[in-house]
Amino acid sequence: xxxxxxxxxxxxxxxxxxTPELIAWNSQVILMGFLVCWASGMVGTFIVVRRMAxxxxxxxxxxxxxxxxxxxxFGSLEVGPMLLGACLAGLACxxxxxxxxxxxxxxxxxxxxxxxxxxxxxxxxxINLQAGHLDLDTDCIxxxxxxxxxxxxxxxxxxxxxxxxxxWVMGLICAAIIILVSLFYRQLLLTSFDAILxxxxxxxxxxxxxxxxxxxxxxxxxxxxxxxxxxVVAMLVFxxxxxxxxFHRLPSILICTFPLGILYTFxxxxxxxxxxxxxxxxxAITASICFILSVIFGPRSYIWKTAKKKPS
Amino acid sequence: MKNWVIVFxxxxxxxxxxxxxxxxxxxxxxxxxxxxRFIEMKDPSIRKVALGALLMGLSCGLIxxxxxTRRLSLFGDTLSHAVLPGIAVGFIWAGEKDNFSLLIxxxxxxxxxxxxxxxxxxxxxxxxxxxxxxxLSAFYALGICLLxxxxxxxxxxQSGLDSFMFGQVSALSSNDINGLFITxxxxxxxxxxxxxxxxxxxxxxxxxxxxxxxxxxxQFVLWMLIAFxxxxxxxxxxxxxVSAMLVIxxxxxxxLARRMKTYLVLSSLFGAGAGISGxxxxxxGKSLPxxxxxxxxxxxxxxxxxxxxxxxxxxFCWLNTRSERSRIIIENTxxxxxxxxxxxxxxxxxxxxxxxxxxxxxxxxxVEKEIQNxxxxxxxxxxxxxxxxxxxxxxxxMTLTPKGWEYACRMVRNHRLWELYLTNEAxxxxxxxxxxxxxxxxxxxxxxxxxxxxxxxxPKTDPHGKLIPSITDIHQGNLPGAS
Numbered sequence: 001x002x003x004x005x006x007x008x009x010x011x012x013x014x015x016x017x018x019t020p021e022l023i024a025w026n027s028q029v030i031l032m033g034f035l036v037c038w039a040s041g042m043v044g045t046f047i048v049v050r051r052m053a054x055x056x057x058x059x060x061x062x063x064x065x066x067x068x069x070x071x072x073x074f075g076s077l078e079v080g081p082m083l084l085g086a087c088l089a090g091l092a093c094x095x096x097x098x099x100x101x102x103x104x105x106x107x108x109x110x111x112x113x114x115x116x117x118x119x120x121x122x123x124x125x126x127i128n129l130q131a132g133h134l135d136l137d138t139d140c141i142x143x144x145x146x147x148x149x150x151x152x153x154x155x156x157x158x159x160x161x162x163x164x165x166x167x168w169v170m171g172l173i174c175a176a177i178i179i180l181v182s183l184f185y186r187q188l189l190l191t192s193f194d195a196i197l198x199x200x201x202x203x204x205x206x207x208x209x210x211x212x213x214x215x216x217x218x219x220x221x222x223x224x225x226x227x228x229x230x231x232v233v234a235m236l237v238f239x240x241x242x243x244x245x246x247f248h249r250l251p252s253i254l255i256c257t258f259p260l261g262i263l264y265t266f267x268x269x270x271x272x273x274x275x276x277x278x279x280x281x282x283x284a285i286t287a288s289i290c291f292i293l294s295v296i297f298g299p300r301s302y303i304w305k306t307a308k309k310k311p312s
Numbered sequence: 313m314k315n316w317v318i319v320f321x322x323x324x325x326x327x328x329x330x331x332x333x334x335x336x337x338x339x340x341x342x343x344x345x346x347x348x349r350f351i352e353m354k355d356p357s358i359r360k361v362a363l364g365a366l367l368m369g370l371s372c373g374l375i376x377x378x379x380x381t382r383r384l385s386l387f388g389d390t391l392s393h394a395v396l397p398g399i400a401v402g403f404i405w406a407g408e409k410d411n412f413s414l415l416i417x418x419x420x421x422x423x424x425x426x427x428x429x430x431x432x433x434x435x436x437x438x439x440x441x442x443x444x445x446x447x448l449s450a451f452y453a454l455g456i457c458l459l460x461x462x463x464x465x466x467x468x469x470q471s472g473l474d475s476f477m478f479g480q481v482s483a484l485s486s487n488d489i490n491g492l493f494i495t496x497x498x499x500x501x502x503x504x505x506x507x508x509x510x511x512x513x514x515x516x517x518x519x520x521x522x523x524x525x526x527x528x529x530x531q532f533v534l535w536m537l538i539a540f541x542x543x544x545x546x547x548x549x550x551x552x553x554v555s556a557m558l559v560i561x562x563x564x565x566x567x568l569a570r571r572m573k574t575y576l577v578l579s580s581l582f583g584a585g586a587g588i589s590g591x592x593x594x595x596x597g598k599s600l601p602x603x604x605x606x607x608x609x610x611x612x613x614x615x616x617x618x619x620x621x622x623x624x625x626x627x628f629c630w631l632n633t634r635s636e637r638s639r640i641i642i643e644n645t646x647x648x649x650x651x652x653x654x655x656x657x658x659x660x661x662x663x664x665x666x667x668x669x670x671x672x673x674x675x676x677x678x679v680e681k682e683i684q685n686x687x688x689x690x691x692x693x694x695x696x697x698x699x700x701x702x703x704x705x706x707x708x709x710m711t712l713t714p715k716g717w718e719y720a721c722r723m724v725r726n727h728r729l730w731e732l733y734l735t736n737e738a739x740x741x742x743x744x745x746x747x748x749x750x751x752x753x754x755x756x757x758x759x760x761x762x763x764x765x766x767x768x769x770x771p772k773t774d775p776h777g778k779l780i781p782s783i784t785d786i787h788q789g790n791l792p793g794a795s
Binding site for chain 2: 113121128129237276277280283
């Protein structure tokens with residue numbers, strides 16, 4: 001039994017692009033993956049700077065009950081109700097974490113662990129309660145299935161067929177995130193690095209924080225279908241942390257999420273094609289490999305610096 | 313504030329809805345007999361599961377109290393995700409679902425995760441939360457990749473692997489129970505023999521280093537024990553929810569306990585209680601997995617303790633603020649009454665509600681309510697006045713009782729003494745002192761008032777030239793109004 005298949009470059013790199021049908025199918029998958037990486041990478045940069053990386057993890061777990069409840073109330077996998085339910089649950093999750101932190105003697109990390117695990121447990125129980133007569137797939141939410149993107153129904157508006165709907169939704173969310181981030185860039189920047197100064201010049205720090213949480217919930221929910229609950233945190237953290245080994249300034253890091261998104265998607269796609277495993281997991285593995293390489297060889301890496309200093 | 317109430321109310325309601333649902337689902341099985349079967353514990357499978365949940369709750373609670381006090385909660389979460397590739401590798405190595413090899417694989421993966429965290433901390437300047445996120449997602453992705461690969465290659469018995477995601481109580485074997493038991497034994501032995509050292513290293517690492525306690529070694533053993541605990545509980549609650557069992561019972565105990573020993577005992581009790589009742593509910597519901605229910609029960613317990621614990625619980629705090637607020641209102645009314653009487657030169661005893669309305673700037677119903685409060689507290693009596701010169705139909709007339717009179721004098725004395733103190737000692741302008749005195753008059757104790765009095769040499773009048781009723785006068789009843 002060969003657990004790791006033989007690596008055949010022509011099979012891995014050219015076979016997915018051999019025929020027009022395959023190209024049409026796979027380019028949709030790639031585009032979806034890229035949109036997910038880019039959108040989460042943009043939001044993730046601010047999340048990492050604010051030292052809230054695990055908040056992304058917490059929120060991505062916490063939206064599970066929201067999705068299930070939306071599914072139970074509307075009875076379908078429509079995008080609108082799902083997004084609404086998930087955003088509400090994500091906000092509820094982040095509110096509860098902050099409330100616990102402020103109104104009880106529980107530490108920040110413990111309150112995070114308490115809230116998101118309870119939300120997640122609630123979600124899993126709700127799914128299991130309905131397991132008999134609903135086809136909400138736990139695996140799909142937990143691991144995501146980006147390879148099935150082309151199967152989504154087409155977006156038909158006014159009699160015209162505009163193509164794949166989930167691509168449209170993800171594209172719109174990605175565009176919204178980019179526009180919002182560039183519009184409110186200054187606000188996000190200052191509140192991330194010096195919240196006290198921002199407060200003293202009269203900016204609504206709390207509202208900006210809330211706005212970022214909303215962006216986080218939005219990008220998490222949107223990428224959920226393709227990468228799943230747990231790997232969302234990989235897409236949030238890896239791009240900006242990897243970029244920080246190459247660039248010092250925030251705008252460069254933000255721009256760097258674009259090529260990194262492309263790299264992750266193509267790398268992950270071909271890795272998954274080679275190993276025949278989950279594409280989302282392969283994307284996260286590619287991201288970790290890129291991260292390890294940049295830790296070792298990145299120009300701003302700490303190892304690099306100490307090595308340079310030694311001879312002098 | 314209201315938002316929070318709604319959020320938590322929703323949480324509570326949804327969990328109670330859950331319980332109702334489970335009972336509903338098991339109705340055809342007659343849940344009473346089910347409950348009876350559980351409580352009698354005659355069924356060996358029930359006994360096994362309950363024992364497993366009990367052991368897991370105890371060990372998670374014990375080690376969890378160190379996790380929470382050392383702020384390692386998210387570390388536990390990362391560790392529980394990081395064991396996944398180890399499980400997959402263990403499975404491939406053994407070729408089947410053999411618990412022993414899975415545990416070894418998970419142990420190695422957990423160890424590797426801890427090493428990666430240390431390396432990241434040493435060689436990069438990434439913040440701790442980001443490095444936790446990195447290790448968590450990288451290991452988890454590797455695990456998922458291996459698991460999907462296993463499914464594709466088509467090992468015969470891979471169905472059991474899914475149980476590690478959410479736990480599967482029915483698949484609990486006696487091997488698992490042994491593992492849980494050994495873990496509990498190891499944890500309790502470690503804690504018993506190193507109780508003092510752990511206490512010192514946890515709360516004052518600098519000091520413990522200076523007296524020669526091997527901090528790093530203890531920390532490492534603690535990490536390994538957390539990993540053991542996570543791995544042995546996987547079969548019951550699954551990868552994702554193990555960290556909940558580490559944190560929630562211990563956090564619940566931290567709300568109540570003041571000392572480490574009570575903390576440990578309470579936390580393990582909460583863990584065990586949640587374990588048993590979670591399995592009980594899942595037994596009632598038949599198709600429900602025990603892991604999430606155990607977590608939900610412990611979260612519910614946490615909420616209950618958070619709201620209803622004595623002294624500092626939210627309910628008690630709320631009641632306290634309320635009673636405090638009503639006391640301040642009563643005191644303000646009394647003070648207003650004193651001032652009204654003073655304006656009239658202490659010749660009458662009766663105060664009309666109109667006068668209080670003018671003095672306090674309040675509407676009639678509000679003043680009526682205040683008078684009613686004073687009457688219930690036994691500080692005043694009230695009457696309906698005969699209709700006379702005033703345009704109001706029939707207004708309430710209030711007379712202070714001796715007790716109320718004494719109280720009012722005390723309040724006025726506090727207020728005026730403080731004003732005098734501020735002008736004389738702190739050199740405030742006389743027109744600045746009123747606001748400050750309005751606040752402090754409600755909290756000045758008898759002892760402080762005596763001190764101020766002594767300091768100001770028993771003054772008779774305040775900066776505005778008004779009388780300060782002295783304590784001897786109040787007690788002997790030589791007051792203008794009383795005479």
